[in-house]
Amino acid sequence: MTLTASVVGASGFAGGELLRLLAGHPEFDLEQATSRSATRKTVGHAHPNLRGLDLRFTDPADLDSVDVLFAATPHGVSMERIDDFRDAADTVVDLSADFRLNTEDQYDEWYDGHERPELLADATYALPELNREELAGADLIASGGCNATATMLGLLPLADADLLGSQRPVVDVKVGSSEGGAGGGAAASHAERSGVVRPYAPTSHRHEAEIEQFVGRVAFTVHAVDMVRGASATCHVFPDERVTTGDLWGAFRERYEDEPFVRLVSGGGGVYRYPEPKSVAGTNYAEVGFELDPRNGRIVVFSAIDNVMKGSAGQAVHAANVALGIEETAGLEFQGLHPVGAP
Amino acid sequence: MTLTASVVGASGFAGGELLRLLAGHPEFDLEQATSRSATRKTVGHAHPNLRGLDLRFTDPADLDSVDVLFAATPHGVSMERIDDFRDAADTVVDLSADFRLNTEDQYDEWYDGHERPELLADATYALPELNREELAGADLIASGGCNATATMLGLLPLADADLLGSQRPVVDVKVGSSEGGAGGGAAASHAERSGVVRPYAPTSHRHEAEIEQFVGRVAFTVHAVDMVRGASATCHVFPDERVTTGDLWGAFRERYEDEPFVRLVSGGGGVYRYPEPKSVAGTNYAEVGFELDPRNGRIVVFSAIDNVMKGSAGQAVHAANVALGIEETAGLEFQGLHPVGAP
Amino acid sequence: MTLTASVVGASGFAGGELLRLLAGHPEFDLEQATSRSATRKTVGHAHPNLRGLDLRFTDPADLDSVDVLFAATPHGVSMERIDDFRDAADTVVDLSADFRLNTEDQYDEWYDGHERPELLADATYALPELNREELAGADLIASGGCNATATMLGLLPLADADLLGSQRPVVDVKVGSSEGGAGGGAAASHAERSGVVRPYAPTSHRHEAEIEQFVGRVAFTVHAVDMVRGASATCHVFPDERVTTGDLWGAFRERYEDEPFVRLVSGGGGVYRYPEPKSVAGTNYAEVGFELDPRNGRIVVFSAIDNVMKGSAGQAVHAANVALGIEETAGLEFQGLHPVGAP
Amino acid sequence: MTLTASVVGASGFAGGELLRLLAGHPEFDLEQATSRSATRKTVGHAHPNLRGLDLRFTDPADLDSVDVLFAATPHGVSMERIDDFRDAADTVVDLSADFRLNTEDQYDEWYDGHERPELLADATYALPELNREELAGADLIASGGCNATATMLGLLPLADADLLGSQRPVVDVKVGSSEGGAGGGAAASHAERSGVVRPYAPTSHRHEAEIEQFVGRVAFTVHAVDMVRGASATCHVFPDERVTTGDLWGAFRERYEDEPFVRLVSGGGGVYRYPEPKSVAGTNYAEVGFELDPRNGRIVVFSAIDNVMKGSAGQAVHAANVALGIEETAGLEFQGLHPVGAP
Structure with a gap:
């Protein structure tokens, strides 16, 4: 049982990391990578480590239907496009700050005016070490900040x-x-x-x-x-x-x-x-x-x-694993390097 | 069919990388990691990325019998201990310069006095892109310099x-x-x-x-x-x-x-x-x-x-894969990171 | 009225910086630079920026008589050699921690056993922004830690x-x-x-x-x-x-x-x-x-x-300027660079 | 006899270095620093090391009359404004590539169409170690590339x-x-x-x-x-x-x-x-x-x-020193630092 997955905003740093993780994940098939700025270019154009991946960025306006959609767009984009995202996928994992806070009041205290405040209560924050239980079965996940x-x-x-x-x-x-x-x-x-x-x-x-x-x-x-x-x-x-x-x-x-x-x-x-x-x-x-x-x-x-991994893309995949009942560590086994410079 | 493997000189940089690669390799069981300076310490003591690995350095004098032995010792050690290495393992992959040159004359031109010159002709240099064919079945492999x-x-x-x-x-x-x-x-x-x-x-x-x-x-x-x-x-x-x-x-x-x-x-x-x-x-x-x-x-x-990987430990595992008829890329699939600093 | 100055422990980082500052100081003549490890070598051997300086390290046992002696030796050395230093110079500026604390009790709480506790009260701590007045005329100066x-x-x-x-x-x-x-x-x-x-x-x-x-x-x-x-x-x-x-x-x-x-x-x-x-x-x-x-x-x-300057050698020269009634900024006018990397 | 000096294009890296050098130069009075992008801001706004300098960027359109004008503008600007520069100053030192080559043919081979090719023969290239003699008295100087x-x-x-x-x-x-x-x-x-x-x-x-x-x-x-x-x-x-x-x-x-x-x-x-x-x-x-x-x-x-110094601003000041009969090393005595990181 392999699940299909897409990444919206895939030419950024977190997006590129999601591509890498999903391409190597035993339970996901990477279906689509969107980018406004790099449409039609290969993903290796933006991410040199992914030159071996046969995949091109597509227009974010055209979303395929998949099982899981990861949104790695700048803050503010997900709240605008959330209906599109949920139409395209049963499970949406948002890496931005748009759905991390529980209430509109909290949001307004730190950010400027939420467009879909009614969804704040529906979203599940993802720091699996904090709230693993709530994540099981969640369909709108707000991956925690680095x-x-x-x-x-x-x-x-x-x-x-x-x-x-x-x-x-x-x-x-x-x-x-x-x-x-x-x-x-x-x-x-x-x-x-x-x-x-x-x-x-x-x-x-x-x-x-x-x-x-x-x-x-x-x-x-x-x-x-x-x-x-x-x-x-x-x-x-x-x-x-x-x-x-x-x-x-x-x-x-x-x-x-x-x-x-x-x-x-x-x-x-x-x-x-x-x-x-x-x-x-x-x-x-x-x-x-x-x-x-x-x-x-x-x-x-x-x-x-690593802010791009445990603080962003890795956390999001971890959360998706938990939400979908996949082995928690699937696709996240890399042990890191020694020695390593300024990583 | 899983093969057993050991790393001699495992507290150095190439040795640590070998441990990481072998621990994640689908065809090898990592058996032993030796270190003169860190005997009895956990491998994570020397290599912080390997803290999750339940393995301690042992004395290099006591070598278990394994299928493959990787020697990541300083130049000059392998030629001294080569008989021990070959007694312990059917296949020896040496990462030092000791067996890279074909003749004693060449060796003497660049280094100082080889202790086992008669073995130079037996060893197979390993740059798979250069001499993949000769590597198949080789039992004394000299992994190429970075x-x-x-x-x-x-x-x-x-x-x-x-x-x-x-x-x-x-x-x-x-x-x-x-x-x-x-x-x-x-x-x-x-x-x-x-x-x-x-x-x-x-x-x-x-x-x-x-x-x-x-x-x-x-x-x-x-x-x-x-x-x-x-x-x-x-x-x-x-x-x-x-x-x-x-x-x-x-x-x-x-x-x-x-x-x-x-x-x-x-x-x-x-x-x-x-x-x-x-x-x-x-x-x-x-x-x-x-x-x-x-x-x-x-x-x-x-x-x-990467000099520690393709220039050393990765090259050695690649060569072992070729020599032993394993899928060439086994254990070597990591795609690298983007962005990354001074790696 | 030019004053003569020496640096003891001149092959270290603070010592090298003192050499640079004193060589360019309008009121000091740099007389002697001592180093145990680099005796007889040119100062440029240790400090490549000082290759233009015609000066060789001498044995720290042989101290010339000068007006000011700067001691940039490891902690513990100054308290052992303080009599030599004061015999050699009217004003001693110590860059180590040996004389920074006021009492033996304080010293014992943070370090191990002072050899000349009776001198602690004689020394003047040097952070000119803190105690400029006390520094005027001081003859044993303990330059503040970085x-x-x-x-x-x-x-x-x-x-x-x-x-x-x-x-x-x-x-x-x-x-x-x-x-x-x-x-x-x-x-x-x-x-x-x-x-x-x-x-x-x-x-x-x-x-x-x-x-x-x-x-x-x-x-x-x-x-x-x-x-x-x-x-x-x-x-x-x-x-x-x-x-x-x-x-x-x-x-x-x-x-x-x-x-x-x-x-x-x-x-x-x-x-x-x-x-x-x-x-x-x-x-x-x-x-x-x-x-x-x-x-x-x-x-x-x-x-x-800059820990080597305001936190060490620059602070010491600043303190000497104050102690000796020289213009405070003399020899310390360098404005720094832009852009500059990891300095 | 102090000479007045200005820097056009002073908010860039070479321009900032010129400001630093001229402000500390014994024979020059720094008169004016122009910047299109930072007009009216203090020079310390662009160059944090120069916060102590009481000077604000002015509009490059309004040039004061000075003895020496240093142009640190992007390639192509000097050839456009060269008449203004020469009206404002007897000696012009250009840090761009505009006047470095001797002939229009050479220029066209490497760059695109020179606007004032007739001036190429008038300009003196500045690498003092190469052509010190020609620099004496030169009034249009093209400082060599790094x-x-x-x-x-x-x-x-x-x-x-x-x-x-x-x-x-x-x-x-x-x-x-x-x-x-x-x-x-x-x-x-x-x-x-x-x-x-x-x-x-x-x-x-x-x-x-x-x-x-x-x-x-x-x-x-x-x-x-x-x-x-x-x-x-x-x-x-x-x-x-x-x-x-x-x-x-x-x-x-x-x-x-x-x-x-x-x-x-x-x-x-x-x-x-x-x-x-x-x-x-x-x-x-x-x-x-x-x-x-x-x-x-x-x-x-x-x-x-150092490309910003000997390869640019320092070279330009050195050349001006030679051209104007000033001591060659004036204003350029800084010896550098040890240790220093990625400078």
């Missing part, structure tokens, strides 16, 4: 163990240039962006809304650093009571011991003692770890993902 | 078409830091090596010997540039007679049309018009392309590989 | 304006590979360190002691990122009362309006809206800026320096 | 010593992203350009014309690599007769012993044995070196510059 994913994977074990404290956690995220998408103006040019430690969203990054919705308020700041792929969240948490390292190991192990895509990495010897985006580049894995700071009564949690 | 591989893949079509000319081709290779291996002194430190365009082997790089053995003499120079993985060979060739772009397309297509791991990339639009190491990072693919320079009667050939 | 410098420059205006709040500030610092010095083991190799976002000191970094001594307690974490030079401190501060952006501009302007090496950078258009290490690479400048987060009652302060 | 500068500095000693041979030299140049200028489309975005070894001009780069004009024909290829500043030319030369390393040292020393901005770097120990762009980043210096390849009868010459 920075929110990294942050929530770090905070969930503490939230479950009631260790977040009454003081708002501070979250300092470092991201690669692929978060800015395939276009990019002067600030994204190599000469201006190389080697940066650049305050990218000092405050008020929109992914804060997703974190607030599921975990609670955080004081959130995003920096751009010199890598292409990767999002690394460092969460500074001040629990109300004294905790031990053993407590923390307990909390993190309990939360993640059965998770196929989460690895606990904390201390030990060697070069790679804590989570790093490099170690998961190209994969759907998240590394999560922590260190206790007794002097300051602080838990420092580190969480690292 | 820079030689990149260069020969660029030159072979011209050699076959008798277009190399009487003037020696100039080959200018750019390599990443992984070529220096997992150790590295002051010159390899991040602060000293970042952002370099550094003459690494201005002349007399030993891979020249392999190229000379199979294709002929070249004037060879290697630069270190700022990437971790990748080898890119630019070959400047001066044919004796005038050629057309059509002639060149003919020569390259004829040579490579049936090759599963070679992609011709030459011109066209978009960002990626010529071979680039980024486009094949993490994969066993080579990109090969060219441009004609009529003003100077020159053919410029570009060839890009 | 990460402490970046952090304190960010926090001082808030401390002065009593805006630090009762909740401990969280400080998340990102640093380049030059902080690890010129040696470097496996973790510092280019292949392992390229492209990292690596928790480098999750907690308990020793520079915390200096910050605590002068500004108060902070919850401090240091990450290694992919640059060679640079330290960027992001300080998350929670004032007890509501503040406005106008209040903050007032506090920062008042603190820094007469400072020759501090630039306020906050908002505005263009690519460079906030402090970035790139913008001050190679210079003695610090960029400091902030953004208010009303949603979370938070002030986010950004502070960026 | 890649041509790097290449010619490598080849001139061999040309003078008649060692270029009858076989065309092969020149393989590696350049940083600043060569593409401050704009940049998709190919220049950080995500697409990071970590590249990208054939940038496989053949027919226009700087070939300058090299041909002064040194002779070369087979020329340019690669983009991962740095922002820097151009490194590797020249493979096949002399007709056998030469010794001693002959080469003789040739290079004789050519450059009195040159203030050329350093011979060839062999020796340590990390930096050959010319590297890193070692001269931010400076007007060129490093030149070589190695003999007896096996192939080849001389490999390495030449490294």
Whole structure:
């Protein structure tokens, strides 16, 4: 039983990654890849790693009927075209922020005017580690945002163990240039962006809304650093009571011991003692770890993902696997590379 | 029919890549990973991408009996231990330079004193695109060197078409830091090596010997540039007679049309018009392309590989697949990533 | 009136920068450069940018008599050799941590056993923006640490304006590979360190002691990122009362309006809206800026320096200028470059 | 006697560097900085390193009368506005390619239709190491191209010593992203350009014309690599007769012993044995070196510059110094940094 799948917005970074994943997925047949800007060109024209794939971009206006449609379009497009998408496919997985928030009020607080607010309640947010059960059978899926994913994977074990404290956690995220998408103006040019430690969203990054919705308020700041792929969240948490390292190991192990895509990495010897985006580049894995700071009564949690994968296309495929009852890890087995540079 | 396989020297970069490939290979069972320096540690200690693998390094003195043994040890070790290796396995694939040259004279010209020169004639060099036929059934395989591989893949079509000319081709290779291996002194430190365009082997790089053995003499120079993985060979060739772009397309297509791991990339639009190491990072693919320079009667050939994969571990697994009659591409299907930074 | 100056430990990164600064300083004559490892070699051997300088490293055991001696030796060396240093020079500027803390108790809390604790009270800490007055005429100067410098420059205006709040500030610092010095083991190799976002000191970094001594307690974490030079401190501060952006501009302007090496950078258009290490690479400048987060009652302060300059050699020369009554900016006028890569 | 100077096209990379150099130049007063796109903004808006400079961009249509005008406009602008420029200033230094070639025929072979061909013969090309004498008193100066500068500095000693041979030299140049200028489309975005070894001009780069004009024909290829500043030319030369390393040292020393901005770097120990762009980043210096390849009868010459400095703005100021009888090195004394990343 193979399912057919399409990607709308397939010439962007997340779209290209979806093509790669679906082309290698044992349960999906990749049917269609649409792109407004690259219609009729081969997918290898936009994505050099996919030169071996015999597929051309088609006009997004003409959607084939498929089992699953992945929408990797810029924010705002999915809410406009959602009826077309649902007409074309039984299951729609949207990678944009359009359907991630539960209510129109929340949406209006962070974005500008939703065109289809009545659908917000129908959509299921996808961070399988958070809400796997709700995803089973879901037909409109809003795949979680990259920075929110990294942050929530770090905070969930503490939230479950009631260790977040009454003081708002501070979250300092470092991201690669692929978060800015395939276009990019002067600030994204190599000469201006190389080697940066650049305050990218000092405050008020929109992914804060997703974190607030599921975990609670955080004081959130995003920096751009010199890598292409990767999002690394460092969460500074001040629990109300004294905790031990053993407590923390307990909390993190309990939360993640059965998770196929989460690895606990904390201390030990060697070069790679804590989570790093490099170690998961190209994969759907998240590394999560922590260190206790007794002097300051602080838990420092580190969480690292590949923003294009676990933070976007991989998360979407993972969610589709769960929604459709497919083996969760199908098509997502790549283990990553060592050594690897700025991924 | 699953075959058992071991990796000797598994804590180095090529060794780690072999572990990754063999663990995901449909026809091999990974049996043993040896390391002198990391004995008893998990393979994930050295290779963070392999944290999910339940395997510990063992002492290289104790080799299990397996079907295939891959030796990823520093140059000089294999010739010392070759009897042990062959006792332990029917098929030995050596990734070092120890058995790449045909004769003791050649070896002495480029290296220092071979300990088992009588075996040189028994070993089969492995660049499947060059000598696939000889590899079938081979039991002592010398996997080709990274820079030689990149260069020969660029030159072979011209050699076959008798277009190399009487003037020696100039080959200018750019390599990443992984070529220096997992150790590295002051010159390899991040602060000293970042952002370099550094003459690494201005002349007399030993891979020249392999190229000379199979294709002929070249004037060879290697630069270190700022990437971790990748080898890119630019070959400047001066044919004796005038050629057309059509002639060149003919020569390259004829040579490579049936090759599963070679992609011709030459011109066209978009960002990626010529071979680039980024486009094949993490994969066993080579990109090969060219441009004609009529003003100077020159053919410029570009060839890009991942030195740890097509230039080392991937090549070795490819050769083992051929030698043992397995599907050539088995275990080597990863397509690479886009976008990707300094891989 | 030209003063003579020497550099002990001149083959390291800070030492090389001192040589460059002193060679170009209008009031200093560079007399001697010592190095244990490179004795008798030219300074250009270690520092390629100084190939034009006709000077050779000498044995650190033989110190000439000079007016000012700069010690850029590893931590622990200065306390052993401090009598030699003071015999050789009227003014000693130590770039290590040996004399930065005021009391033996403090020292023992963060380091291991001081050999000359009685001198701690004699030494003057050097962050001219903090204690310029005390530096005038000082003869034993302990130049401030790079990460402490970046952090304190960010926090001082808030401390002065009593805006630090009762909740401990969280400080998340990102640093380049030059902080690890010129040696470097496996973790510092280019292949392992390229492209990292690596928790480098999750907690308990020793520079915390200096910050605590002068500004108060902070919850401090240091990450290694992919640059060679640079330290960027992001300080998350929670004032007890509501503040406005106008209040903050007032506090920062008042603190820094007469400072020759501090630039306020906050908002505005263009690519460079906030402090970035790139913008001050190679210079003695610090960029400091902030953004208010009303949603979370938070002030986010950004502070960026070149760790080898304002965080080390430049700071030391600045301090010597102040101590000796020389024009503060003498020898430190370089404005930095644009564009510049990973500096 | 201070001279007044202006920069037209001052918001670009070369223009910003001119501002920096002129603001720190002992003999020039920086009068005006024009920019079409940034009129009325501070120069620090475009160039963060110049935030301390109290100067705003003005409209390029309104040129003040000055002693020297530097034009850092895109190719084609100077030939259109040359009369305005010469009306405004006695000495015009043009950084574009508009006046570099001697004849209209040459120009038409490489570019498209010159608007003021009659001026080509009046202009003096500026590579001071090539034609210092002609520059004295010149009033229309065409500053040499970056890649041509790097290449010619490598080849001139061999040309003078008649060692270029009858076989065309092969020149393989590696350049940083600043060569593409401050704009940049998709190919220049950080995500697409990071970590590249990208054939940038496989053949027919226009700087070939300058090299041909002064040194002779070369087979020329340019690669983009991962740095922002820097151009490194590797020249493979096949002399007709056998030469010794001693002959080469003789040739290079004789050519450059009195040159203030050329350093011979060839062999020796340590990390930096050959010319590297890193070692001269931010400076007007060129490093030149070589190695003999007896096996192939080849001389490999390495030449490294900072393309924005010695390849553009620094070269232009150097030329103005020579033309106006100012000390050659005035304003160009910066020695560069060590360590430094991808500059």
